[in-house]
Amino acid sequence: MEKLSKDQGRKGQKGSRGPRHDISFIRFIAREYRMGDQSLRQLSQKYNVAIENISRWAKQYSYELAEDTNIIPMTEQEQKDMEVLRKQNEVLRQKLEYEQMRTFALETMIDLAKTELGVDVTKNSGAKQPKE
Numbered sequence: 021m022e023k024l025s026k027d028q029g030r031k032g033q034k035g036s037r038g039p040r041h042d043i044s045f046i047r048f049i050a051r052e053y054r055m056g057d058q059s060l061r062q063l064s065q066k067y068n069v070a071i072e073n074i075s076r077w078a079k080q081y082s083y084e085l086a087e088d089t090n091i092i093p094m095t096e097q098e099q100k101d102m103e104v105l106r107k108q109n110e111v112l113r114q115k116l117e118y119e120q121m122r123t124f125a126l127e128t129m130i131d132l133a134k135t136e137l138g139v140d141v142t143k144n145s146g147a148k149q150p151k152e
Contacts, residue, residue, distance in 0.1 A: 041069070048094070050077040068109055 053063055053074055064071045094102065133139045 046077050047081055049074055050081040053078045054082065068106075 049063060049067055049069065052058065053060065058066070060071045060074050063069070063074050130141045133141050
């Protein structure tokens, strides 16, 4: 099997899938960390972003933030949108946790059926043809 380095994809191709976050969101968080009084951990939990990302963004945009004296706060609509997205994120996180538990339970039931009853539920022998 071919070994891949951290910055290479298949067949040695460089590149990544692109940024997961909007650039304005990245700058907003970097600015909030640099100018605010919250720690990396607090911002990470608040926005559900890895601490390493916030740290990297703060370093990446430090020069830009140092020159940025016209800090434009989020509008009321943007704040509402951010809160809606936060709530949606939490709902999706709960649904994912539920589905993971459900999958685990179903896999456990399949394993028990196989060991206790000798029934292989995962076996699919194909559709039965009617006898003529």
